Amino acid sequence: MAGVSTQTFASVKSRTIYFWILSLLLVLSFTLATVLQPRAGTWTSRSGAENVLKVVLGDGRRLFANHFFVQADVSFHSGYYPSIFDHTALPKDSSPMIADSEQHDEHAGHACQGEHDHNSAKCSDDHAGCAHDHGEKGHEHDPHEKAMSFLGTPRDWVEAFGRRFMITEHTHLSAGNEREMLPWLKLSAELDPQRVDSYTVAAYWLRTLGKVDEAERFLRDGWRNNPNSYEILFELGRLYHEARKDIERTRNIWELALAKWGEQQANSDEPDLRALSQIAIHLGRMEESEGRLVRAVELLQLAQKASPNPEVLAKDIEELKHKATLPVKAP
Amino acid sequence: MNIVTALSGVVIKELYRRKDFYVLFILTALITLVMGSISFFNDARIARYLKEICLMLIWISALVIATTTTARQIPAERENRTIFPLLAKPVTRWHVVAGKFLGCWLASGMALVVFYFFFAVVSGTRDSHWPLLQYAQIVLLHWAMLAVVISLTLLGSVILSAPSSNMTICLVFVLGILLLGRHLNQVALEQPEPIRSLIYLVYYVIPHLEWYDVRDLIIYEHKLIAWSDCALAGLYAFVYSGFLLMGTWLAFRRKPLHL
Numbered sequence: 001m002a003g004v005s006t007q008t009f010a011s012v013k014s015r016t017i018y019f020w021i022l023s024l025l026l027v028l029s030f031t032l033a034t035v036l037q038p039r040a041g042t043w044t045s046r047s048g049a050e051n052v053l054k055v056v057l058g059d060g061r062r063l064f065a066n067h068f069f070v071q072a073d074v075s076f077h078s079g080y081y082p083s084i085f086d087h088t089a090l091p092k093d094s095s096p097m098i099a100d101s102e103q104h105d106e107h108a109g110h111a112c113q114g115e116h117d118h119n120s121a122k123c124s125d126d127h128a129g130c131a132h133d134h135g136e137k138g139h140e141h142d143p144h145e146k147a148m149s150f151l152g153t154p155r156d157w158v159e160a161f162g163r164r165f166m167i168t169e170h171t172h173l174s175a176g177n178e179r180e181m182l183p184w185l186k187l188s189a190e191l192d193p194q195r196v197d198s199y200t201v202a203a204y205w206l207r208t209l210g211k212v213d214e215a216e217r218f219l220r221d222g223w224r225n226n227p228n229s230y231e232i233l234f235e236l237g238r239l240y241h242e243a244r245k246d247i248e249r250t251r252n253i254w255e256l257a258l259a260k261w262g263e264q265q266a267n268s269d270e271p272d273l274r275a276l277s278q279i280a281i282h283l284g285r286m287e288e289s290e291g292r293l294v295r296a297v298e299l300l301q302l303a304q305k306a307s308p309n310p311e312v313l314a315k316d317i318e319e320l321k322h323k324a325t326l327p328v329k330a331p
Numbered sequence: 332m333n334i335v336t337a338l339s340g341v342v343i344k345e346l347y348r349r350k351d352f353y354v355l356f357i358l359t360a361l362i363t364l365v366m367g368s369i370s371f372f373n374d375a376r377i378a379r380y381l382k383e384i385c386l387m388l389i390w391i392s393a394l395v396i397a398t399t400t401t402a403r404q405i406p407a408e409r410e411n412r413t414i415f416p417l418l419a420k421p422v423t424r425w426h427v428v429a430g431k432f433l434g435c436w437l438a439s440g441m442a443l444v445v446f447y448f449f450f451a452v453v454s455g456t457r458d459s460h461w462p463l464l465q466y467a468q469i470v471l472l473h474w475a476m477l478a479v480v481i482s483l484t485l486l487g488s489v490i491l492s493a494p495s496s497n498m499t500i501c502l503v504f505v506l507g508i509l510l511l512g513r514h515l516n517q518v519a520l521e522q523p524e525p526i527r528s529l530i531y532l533v534y535y536v537i538p539h540l541e542w543y544d545v546r547d548l549i550i551y552e553h554k555l556i557a558w559s560d561c562a563l564a565g566l567y568a569f570v571y572s573g574f575l576l577m578g579t580w581l582a583f584r585r586k587p588l589h590l
Contacts, residue, residue, distance in 0.1 A: 085514035
């Protein structure tokens with residue numbers, strides 16, 4: 001101790017005191033954390049499973065979700081997309097991906113079997129399988145094609161020259177490249193789990209790309225977040241019907257979708273008739289193929305009420321009624 | 332020309348001595364790799380979202396590097412009083428302006444090469460697609476655009492008092508052009524006179540930097556731009572940069588060197 005100065009001794013002593021104070025504070029913080037953590041869970045409605053994005057962004061995440069949803073549509077159109085300045089081309093609907101779907105509804109009972117729903121992305125694909133057959137590029141008379149021809153002729157030389165450096169051709173993703181939309185839809189759903197479109201559009205494309213398990217998992221996530229969504233139930237039913245060929249489960253799900261629609265939309269001022277029409281037509285067609293003709297007629301009549309062009313379905317209903325009244329031949 | 336080259340060499344050395352480039356590059360690489368490691372629906376072939384994110388980060392980084400490097404060149408020389416021994420040599424103010432511009436432009440070009448090399452590797456390993464000519468076009472156009480940004484920032488550095496305000500104003504101006512430049516004529520046509528003519532005048536006067544943003548063509552795998560168009564765009568950027576550099580020289584010529 002003889003070689004140790006009093007200053008050094010005092011310095012060591014003060015450091016020891018600081019060390020003990022810090023240790024004490026650390027223990028105190030830890031103890032408080034263990035006491036408060038279980039209680040903090042009850043202070044807000046947030047569950048532990050909620051992700052960091054929700055905690056950080058709050059309700060503002062819905063804005064980003066909308067952006068990513070639009071980004072998926074931009075991706076589907078390979079970058080050719082109207083800006084906010086091209087307002088004449090912007091869809092009136094809240095979602096640009098639902099822009100041109102209504103026009104197709106009436107074909108649902110015929111060749112396309114009700115494949116027209118949710119978004120421009122789906123519609124283009126549906127058309128590819130239909131008599132319309134416009135493949136990668138839409139044809140000139142297609143309203144979607146009209147809406148997407150927003151560029152027009154260049155107004156001046158600056159614009160004319162600028163177009164040489166931008167995408168000026170309206171194309172849709174094809175040949176499996178539709179997968180490029182999926183990350184945006186997934187992000188959109190992560191940010192806003194109540195955005196039903198993100199689930200249904202992604203599930204549609206996953207199913208089309210042969211990823212049935214992923215589509216089902218994603219739809220079930222969506223259903224968990226939106227237990228009353230008839231749109232998700234309808235899409236889930238399509239998955240079971242078209243990919244799994246599980247008639248019984250499809251019937252249960254679509255019947256549930258119809259019931260959910262009734263609960264939410266029947267007394268609404270502006271009911272979602274397009275959704276009703278789709279569910280009823282799909283379920284009706286399935287019942288027809290299963291030989292349950294009376295129920296099929298009921299469903300098609302329901303679809304007819306919801307349809308803007310009921311005469312298209314009238315002929316099918318008459319034929320079904322006729323079939324239903326015919327005596328069953330003995331084997 | 333030797334004087335200009337020597338001055339530009341000093342600026343390039345400054346870029347690799349400072350941490351800005353390294354920080355931005357590491358951030359870009361880190362964010363891109365983290366995003367790339369996310370699996371979306373067990374499909375490893377999904378690549379475009381990654382290209383989009385990576386290119387956006389490259390554009391932000393390049394703009395930040397170009398403006399921050401350029402904005403402090405002349406103010407730092409004045410503040411450290413190194414401008415006096417510099418001009419005591421057979422160096423004119425035009426040499427200083429040209430040397431600083433060339434140095435910043437070359438330094439930005441080098442940074443761009445590193446960034447786009449990283450992008451090409453990430454993109455190529457993801458989708459096994461190597462459009463090298465398109466990459467060459469995007470780098471050249473991006474570099475041409477940076478020439479305008481750098482000359483604009485250099486002009487700002489002799490007009491505005493502080494580098495920070497210069498950087499902010501230049502970034503806002505450039506981002507404004509990138510976002511709105513293409514649509515100003517549409518906006519103008521919807522306005523009554525004389526606002527219409529005024530906006531149209533602005534539309535013609537501003538440098539159309541949005542032409543050089545060809546990220547979408549790479550992301551969505553569109554066809555190659557005609558080389559003649561690239562050359563014309565390069566000429567436009569060259570003329571615009573020359574005009575701005577001339578303005579910088581005129582402003583710097585009359586500027587007192589002491590603070």
